[in-house]
Amino acid sequence: MGSVKISNITKKFGDVTALHDINLDIKEGEFFALLGPSGCGKTTTMRCIAGFESPTSGKIYIGDNEVENIPANKRNCGMVFQSYALFPHMNVFDNVAYSLNIKELNSSNPVKQLGIYARLLNKRLGKTPKAIQEKVMKILQYVELDKYANRLTSELSGGQQQRVALARALVMEPAVLLMDEPLSNLDQKLRHSMRNTIRSIQQDLGITTIFVTHDQEEAMSMADRIAVMDKGEIVQIGTPTDLYSNPSTPFIADFVGTSNILKGEVVGDENGLLIVSGDGFKLKSSNSTAKKDVDIIIRPEHVMVEPVDSIVDSSTTNVIEGTVLMSTYLGSIVRYDIQVGEYQLIVDTTYSTGANIFEEGKKVKLTVEFERVLLI
Numbered sequence: 263m264g265s266v267k268i269s270n271i272t273k274k275f276g277d278v279t280a281l282h283d284i285n286l287d288i289k290e291g292e293f294f295a296l297l298g299p300s301g302c303g304k305t306t307t308m309r310c311i312a313g314f315e316s317p318t319s320g321k322i323y324i325g326d327n328e329v330e331n332i333p334a335n336k337r338n339c340g341m342v343f344q345s346y347a348l349f350p351h352m353n354v355f356d357n358v359a360y361s362l363n364i365k366e367l368n369s370s371n372p373v374k375q376l377g378i379y380a381r382l383l384n385k386r387l388g389k390t391p392k393a394i395q396e397k398v399m400k401i402l403q404y405v406e407l408d409k410y411a412n413r414l415t416s417e418l419s420g421g422q423q424q425r426v427a428l429a430r431a432l433v434m435e436p437a438v439l440l441m442d443e444p445l446s447n448l449d450q451k452l453r454h455s456m457r458n459t460i461r462s463i464q465q466d467l468g469i470t471t472i473f474v475t476h477d478q479e480e481a482m483s484m485a486d487r488i489a490v491m492d493k494g495e496i497v498q499i500g501t502p503t504d505l506y507s508n509p510s511t512p513f514i515a516d517f518v519g520t521s522n523i524l525k526g527e528v529v530g531d532e533n534g535l536l537i538v539s540g541d542g543f544k545l546k547s548s549n550s551t552a553k554k555d556v557d558i559i560i561r562p563e564h565v566m567v568e569p570v571d572s573i574v575d576s577s578t579t580n581v582i583e584g585t586v587l588m589s590t591y592l593g594s595i596v597r598y599d600i601q602v603g604e605y606q607l608i609v610d611t612t613y614s615t616g617a618n619i620f621e622e623g624k625k626v627k628l629t630v631e632f633e634r635v636l637l638i
């Protein structure tokens with residue numbers, strides 16, 4: 263069973279509370295991301311699951327087992343780190359076979375152990391058993407490195423080294439795969455292709471995976487569910503679309519995707535819509551809230567930009583006026599910075615060839631549908 267349950271974990275390092283009463287319920291086969299800014303406690307959470315740190319209080323379950331008294335090497339967790347932590351003097355095959363050899367060593371008689379020691383020291387006195395050979399080659403095929411089996415890991419590219427690290431973790435058939443910022447050392451292009459590789463291997467094997475990242479795009483594109491952490495606490499857990507469409511706090515709205523966050527006050531209601539007012543704007547929202555002072559969240563792609571003299575039906579959508587500060591052509595979209603009252607709104611509009619781009623200094627009309635105005 264590869265489910266992971268974290269129940270009221272607190273972890274203190276002296277005066278620093280790295281984790282404060284964390285609860286997580288990760289299902290078997292799930293790809294779960296821990297997302298948050300530097301220092302929020304992602305790695306500490308991971309290290310507590312792996313058994314490299316002991317929580318100050320609380321319990322962790324892997325499957326049905328409470329793991330407090332189970333050492334790291336018996337928790338059946340595979341680990342992949344940002345620094346690949348490979349043995350540079352060993353070839354790809356031996357790096358991947360290493361843990362299998364260690365496991366065999368621990369369960370063998372003294373005579374056999376000599377041969378295994380030789381294998382671990384990379385001296386070919388003992389022959390690698392067929393079962394280990396097959397297993398290693400199968401996993402190397404899986405990560406498309408079988409042709410590199412005899413190559414030293416120091417002679418591989420970053421992406422290839424990370425695939426060796428992944429193969430080394432997977433060859434042990436762990437119940438849970440723990441990955442801590444595994445793509446951070448790769449360049450942008452490779453990072454994108456490794457996201458797909460990792461996700462498709464995870465789907466294929468159905469292995470429960472916990473993935474630490476500070477990169478929201480990485481988490482959004484790979485994970486089934488994401489826990490967003492801040493200052494040692496979990497702020498929100500949800501699917502990527504949940505977090506994007508219904509952020510529970512301005513921090514999440516800002517951290518997951520791009521947001522315009524405006525301060526406003528609920529000043530009334532009309533036909534089931536709340537009216538919120540702020541510096542230089544008045545908006546209607548179909549959201550409900552019991553609060554008077556609210557944060558208003560508007561995603562850049564939910565705003566339309568129209569010429570200032572265009573006729574817009576304000577009974578179906580919000581209309582506000584602004585001035586273009588900057589337009590940036592990004593291929594399929596144009597991103598505008600638009601001054602509205604004291605705020606500079608970011609607006610993304612889809613661009614088709616030949617379309618008009620509003621120039622800097624131009625007055626424009628912005629429209630936002632009532633249901634696109636989120637109140638938190």
Ligand SMILES: Nc1ncnc2c1ncn2[C@@H]1O[C@H](COP(=O)(O)OP(=O)(O)OP(=O)(O)O)[C@@H](O)[C@H]1O
Pocket residue numbers: 275278279280298299300301302303304305306307476
């Ligand atoms: N061994 C330690 N001793 C003292 N403080 C620690 C220790 N390990 C972590 N911390 C502190 O605990 C907090 C959480 O650290 P952690 O490494 O879990 O954050 P993180 O979210 O993984 O950050 P990053 O993305 O920068 O790796 C930080 O304030 C950190 O300084």
